[in-house]
Amino acid sequence: MRVRRCKVLYLEPREKAEFDLESLLAGGNGMRHGQHWFALAPHLGEEIEVDSAERDLLGILSPDEWTDSRQLSDDASAALKCLLKKGLVVGAGKRHAALRERDETLRSVYWHPLSATAHAFTRWHDADAVQATKNTGTETAGELREVLGAPPVEALDRGDSGQRIVLPRTARTDFDQLLARRATCRNFDAEKPLPYALFAQLMERVFSAQSHVRVSDDTVFLKKTSPSGGGLHPIEAYLIVQGVEGVVPGLYHYHSIAHALEPLPAPDRPLQELAMAAVAEQHWFANAHVMVLLAPRYDRSFWKYRNHAKAHRAVILEAGHLSQTLYLSATEAGLAAYITCAINEVPLEQAFALDPISSGALAICGFGWRGEEMVTMELDPDGEIWHTETPTL
Ligand SMILES: Cc1cc2nc3c(=O)[nH]c(=O)nc-3n(C[C@H](O)[C@H](O)[C@H](O)COP(=O)(O)O)c2cc1C
Structure with missing residues (x-):
């Protein structure tokens, strides 16, 4: 079978903390830290964990030239099977048509690879932005x-303020x-x-x-x-x-x-x-x-x-x-x-x-239409819209 690596792929080493009963029983904190590799391939849209054999094979296969899988070592064959299933390697045959098509769609759109990856992996499924601010205790300014301490200054000073060229203000x-x-x-x-x-x-x-x-x-x-x-x-x-x-x-x-x-x-x-x-x-x-x-x-x-x-x-x-x-x-x-x-x-x-x-x-x-009453905070410090003082941020 002819195979090739998907067009865009980044591999990320990531530390994962997992519950570990043995560590807890031995008087530890009950957590085990392990190192894992994740494949970020935008044509798939979700990150996929790979093992070291799969990771190595991804480094060998060309994304552009087709390779005859019979040329691969026995060790690599097992990894190849997994990678084909995961869609990180695509096969030329009918069986692999669906995942190959996703890869081909990505190739045909001409994404810059880093942009494609950022785009694919910053999408949300069911985020709740309101709950997130509640959870972090950051609902108000x-x-x-x-919680966060002081932010960087609101307007930047560069150089000696005496050297500033103050510009005229115009009539509104x-x-x-x-x-x-x-x-x-x-x-x-x-x-x-x-x-x-x-x-x-x-x-x-x-x-x-x-x-x-x-x-x-x-x-x-x-x-x-x-x-x-x-x-x-x-x-x-x-x-x-x-x-x-x-x-x-x-x-x-x-x-x-x-x-x-x-x-x-x-x-x-x-x-x-x-x-x-x-x-x-x-x-x-x-x-x-x-x-x-x-x-x-x-x-x-x-x-x-x-x-x-x-x-x-x-x-x-x-x-x-x-x-x-x-x-x-x-x-x-x-x-x-x-x-x-x-x-x-x-x-x-x-x-x-x-x-x-x-x-x-x-x-x-x-x-x-804007409502009559400000229930949720709007930024109107000069009362241009609400003709009232802005409530405390
Ligand atoms: C790119 C962008 C994203 C924004 N996202 C949010 C948002 O998720 N929720 C929200 O309440 N306001 C959002 N805003 C509005 C800003 O909070 C708002 O522009 C800012 O507080 C200044 O207020 P003003 O637009 O009334 O001048 C967003 C504004 C921009 C430009």
Whole structure:
């Protein structure tokens, strides 16, 4: 059989502490520390422990040239069997088609190997960000300071303050007022439906193609209101709509050229539950009228930036631009917005049928009406929004 190593693979030596009765009975602390090797192969999406024979074989097999397995030693044959089962080595035959296809998909998308690995292994399944802050006693800024000590200084001094060139301050314009009224919203009024026209206006401003340039029959570049690395605009908007007049609550994909909603199959759980899981149980975000999953199509971006060290960074930066355009557009329309990257990618990938190799779940933005009462803290020290003093952080 012809075999080759999967395309991208990092091996991590890791110490694992395990309960050990013998150590406890001998008067020790009941823990045994052992050294283990873990394979991080992004086409599989989950880390896999390997033993020393498997690790050695992974170092011998080429990821590009096929090797005839009959050339391997008897010792290596046992390890090969395990590695084929685990998908770290792929076989050319029919039996190994499914795992080989995952590897081939990864090869075809042109990820930079380190970016692919970080992307694959920083995804969450069922994280609860709220419980995490409770567990660590870091729910408020005061508690953060208490638990973590003082943070690095809030504004950096470089050099002699006497040498500073102090810049003139300008009179505030309407644009400054708009910027001042932008604040992350954690208090949505879920009872008040968002008018259809306002929803459509925001989607058009932030996510639609304003125009396009056709290079050839099959190659088109879009112009949008936010910048995009290479002009490729790889980030798609997938929606969880919960409170828009005239739109059935559910999952949608937004078509940026047609300026249209594409209804998607209902999720496998109630919509509100998916919304909560999506934002890692941050209830202050989960009842936004519209939640927008920013889902990059990495295959489009990396079509140009092949195996490029900066390509993933460019996509992440682009999400920030879209988010700021959304914040400002929402603020201008009298609405409120947020962004979070504390998201459970895995249920989102399942709900929206996204393959994390070629696309992915990067961040969630939300928008809608701000409520009347600040139940969850918002940062508004000058009272621009709430016209009240900010409660203690
Ligand atoms: C990339 C990014 C991720 C964020 N994630 C969260 C989050 O998970 N939960 C949250 O409550 N706020 C989140 N925020 C909002 C910040 O907490 C907020 O921007 C910050 O406190 C400053 O407040 P302001 O946006 O009102 O100026 C995030 C902001 C950014 C830019």
